[in-house]
């Protein structure tokens with residue numbers, strides 16, 4: 001079997017005003033993603049997705065990765081990696097960053113192909129289920145009046161979600177007031193996470209961590225700049241709140257650095273960013289060895305989400321998984337049979353590979369050529 005073509009497809013969906021949210025990453029008025037499709041000479045195709053700058057991903061896949069791997073056997077994944085990353089890719093695009101994001105989508109597509117050839121769902125290829133359904137928490141609470149955030153949190157709790165995550169990292173007093181209001185609304189036992197999206201300095205992060213520990217938050221996510229291992233270690237040493245990081249880390253080695261310096265309590269790799277399923281397996285081995293739980297970061301689209309559900313079902317190191325529950329048609333409308341969340345749980349599809357099929361109408365609706373790129377980017381920057 002041979003890889004005949006590696007294609008990318010950029011998608012973008014505008015977010016209506018009422019669905020727009022504001023975090024440390026700025027105002028989000030669109031959602032976008034880049035899908036990867038690998039075709040083979042036996043007619044089997046695999047799907048993956050990349051979470052990052054679509055223009056760069058498109059370039060890297062077309063100009064660097066595709067020429068390296070077309071003609072190779074897609075079922076020999078480690079050999080493809082050796083070629084795409086070790087021998088060729090990283091010398092062109094670096095050992096981490098956007099090149100690894102592009103490779104992530106390619107890798108997921110390879111695993112999809114393996115599952116389809118063997119006629120087994122991905123979770124079976126990964127060693128079988130550890131749990132039939134994956135507990136999920138909702139990411140959908142952004143800074144607003146504390147009572148409003150508390151009311152929204154109640155709605156998620158009532159829908160059966162296993163936890164809710166609140167965006168913080170702005171004004172410390174306001175952050176604390178919001179988290180306190182949600183905790184009061186949901187009671188002592190409900191899981192409440194906080195996510196600062198790298199918004200605090202070490203000094204402010206220490207104060208936030210102390211306050212959140214008192215309120216009983218489940219974790220404080222990305223309190224500091226993503227690469228600040230020493231800062232995260234300091235927070236972890238001086239306060240009681242568990243620290244979660246990982247959505248901005250690429251390759252297992254980046255996670256290993258955090259674990260080795262005792263700077264993290266929950267690892268949050270993103271399958272569409274960290275290096276795909278192949279690299280996630282190494283991160284899971286690291287998590288198992290050091291008894292650090294894994295909780296997948298999910299954000300971009302239904303393809304990455306499907307992969308994350310399979311991984312979470314198959315890996316014993318996994319705990320509650322993120323479900324981005326903000327307005328996102330690329331999650332909700334992209335598949336012919338959308339992934340369902342039922343009473344706070346998601347089950348992996350049972351069909352071979354990722355077990356998903358893209359909806360042709362949705363693909364046409366969200367197709368994005370990139371010509372509009374500059375205007376969209378400028379608009380987003382002005383809105384910040």
Ligand SMILES: [Mg+2]
Pocket residue numbers: 195197221222247
């Ligand atoms: Mg986050």
